Amino acid sequence: MTGNITLSCEQVGELAAGYVLDALEPAETEAVRAHLDTCTDRHDEFAELGGVVPYLAETVEPVEPPSRLRSRVVAAVADDIRARAGAAHRERLAPPVPPVGARSPARAADRPVVAARRSPLAWVAAAAAAFIILALAGATVVTQSELEAMREYERGVAAVLDLAARDGSQTAILTSDEAGGAQGIAAIGSDGRLLVALRGLSATSGTQVYEAWAIAGDESPVPLGDFRVDEHGTATFAGTAASLDELTLAITLEPRPGATTPTMPIVAAGKAAPPPG
Amino acid sequence: MKSTTGHADDVAARDEADGKILERIARGEAEALEDLYDRYRAIAYGVALRVTGDASVAEDSVQEAFIGAWRNAARYDRARASVKTWLLSIVHHRAVDAVRRRRPTTELPAADTAPTPAFVVPDVWPEVSTRLDGEEIRAALASLASSQREALELAYFGGFTQQEIATRTGTPLGTVKSRMRLGLVSLRRILEGGGERPSATLLGEATE
Numbered sequence: 001m002t003g004n005i006t007l008s009c010e011q012v013g014e015l016a017a018g019y020v021l022d023a024l025e026p027a028e029t030e031a032v033r034a035h036l037d038t039c040t041d042r043h044d045e046f047a048e049l050g051g052v053v054p055y056l057a058e059t060v061e062p063v064e065p066p067s068r069l070r071s072r073v074v075a076a077v078a079d080d081i082r083a084r085a086g087a088a089h090r091e092r093l094a095p096p097v098p099p100v101g102a103r104s105p106a107r108a109a110d111r112p113v114v115a116a117r118r119s120p121l122a123w124v125a126a127a128a129a130a131f132i133i134l135a136l137a138g139a140t141v142v143t144q145s146e147l148e149a150m151r152e153y154e155r156g157v158a159a160v161l162d163l164a165a166r167d168g169s170q171t172a173i174l175t176s177d178e179a180g181g182a183q184g185i186a187a188i189g190s191d192g193r194l195l196v197a198l199r200g201l202s203a204t205s206g207t208q209v210y211e212a213w214a215i216a217g218d219e220s221p222v223p224l225g226d227f228r229v230d231e232h233g234t235a236t237f238a239g240t241a242a243s244l245d246e247l248t249l250a251i252t253l254e255p256r257p258g259a260t261t262p263t264m265p266i267v268a269a270g271k272a273a274p275p276p277g
Numbered sequence: 278m279k280s281t282t283g284h285a286d287d288v289a290a291r292d293e294a295d296g297k298i299l300e301r302i303a304r305g306e307a308e309a310l311e312d313l314y315d316r317y318r319a320i321a322y323g324v325a326l327r328v329t330g331d332a333s334v335a336e337d338s339v340q341e342a343f344i345g346a347w348r349n350a351a352r353y354d355r356a357r358a359s360v361k362t363w364l365l366s367i368v369h370h371r372a373v374d375a376v377r378r379r380r381p382t383t384e385l386p387a388a389d390t391a392p393t394p395a396f397v398v399p400d401v402w403p404e405v406s407t408r409l410d411g412e413e414i415r416a417a418l419a420s421l422a423s424s425q426r427e428a429l430e431l432a433y434f435g436g437f438t439q440q441e442i443a444t445r446t447g448t449p450l451g452t453v454k455s456r457m458r459l460g461l462v463s464l465r466r467i468l469e470g471g472g473e474r475p476s477a478t479l480l481g482e483a484t485e
């Protein structure tokens with residue numbers, strides 16, 4: 001997994017072929033990238049080997065994709081334009097999210113975490129940013145793994161907000177009964193895509209997993225999928241849920257995967273609703 | 278004998294036109310992204326299909342790649358690589374990502390079930406200049422030592438990591454790394470040399 005891997009120039013050179021072919025373990029890829037970002041050595045081997053890789057793609061026969069793919073791409077671009085216009089508009093109207101200081105984690109995509117169009121989630125976005133600021137301010141040293149966990153959580157929050165900003169999406173704020181317990185945000189797209197970002201969870205151990213449930217009205221809870229949590233207490237989860245009215249999302253801690261009914265207590269829950277207005 | 282100038286001219290003209298399309302995309306012109314799609318949809322889909330082996334997953338990967346190109350057009354640097362290389366490297370990366378997420382044993386970069394992984398525009402390097410066309414490059418690949426070709430194919434088209442290749446083929450990791458490197462080096466010499474595979478002595482290293 002991610003960790004504090006620092007590589008020497010020689011080690012990086014040995015990984016060059018794997019790197020240009022995208023054939024390294026994730027932690028190795030990260031470590032090579034980190035080295036290249038800061039190393040003063042030219043590392044010519046990357047250009048020498050990397051310059052060959054595009055020609056592997058040239059050996060592939062072109063295949064005409066179905067015409068629906070074009071429509072999907074066009075629609076996705078249109079969505080993106082709308083989402084940015086909406087976010088930019090909201091940013092102008094709402095107070096800005098406090099800027100993260102010089103040690104802010106780099107964003108994976110070049111998009112800031114902006115307040116979503118839906119006001120119920122706006123405070124969560126600010127809280128998510130604040131969480132990161134406080135964590136950075138409070139710690140004298142942030143370990144690589146803590147930074148990674150924060151980045152991952154931040155990406156998860158950004159993904160939820162993106163989905164929440166689309167037409168037809170529902171959102172939910174998940175809270176727990178106990179003070180200082182788990183909390184999170186979720187979005188369900190009109191296509192049933194579900195994204196959840198959570199924090200304040202206890203770590204799972206052994207075969208334990210957290211399970212997400214969809215509870216529609218009076219019906220039995222339907223399991224949506226499980227995930228594990230490490231000592232950082234944050235989690236991001238993707239799945240599908242029927243985009244119904246009156247849907248409650250709940251999270252429970254299960255002794256093992258494959259639960260068909262939730263084990264009490266409910267760790268966090270929230271009711272999904274379309275945006276107000 | 279092939280006309281070398283003809284092929285090079287075609288590539289230069291293509292790069293010029295692509296560069297203009299990308300500038301328009303960076304300015305936010307949605308139609309320019311459609312132009313890019315129409316130019317490269319077949320090769321993009323071909324690569325994605327080859328890597329993922331699944332039409333539906335390949336479609337998703339191509340869609341993600343073009344949206345990625347849309348969002349990251351401002352970061353494209355023409356000094357680093359051609360638009361085609363840049364775009365196909367994004368497609369390839371999305372396809373490999375998709376394949377790995379669906380493999381139960383692959384080590385994932387973050388918590389087990391993350392949302393669509395954060396979009397990464399992979400690094401690219403300037404393509405070796407060559408006058409070989411697709412068919413000739415395919416022949417060049419076929420002419421490599423089979424162990425090297427297998428390592429390259431498992432990595433690039435199979436989306437396997439070096440560790441996974443080592444396990445699958447029952448080969449020491451160091452040998453896999455060496456085969457990948459030698460395969461790329463050999464291929465480079467052939468591409469630069471215009472189609473002839475240099476002899477082992479010329480390569481100056483064991484073609485293991």
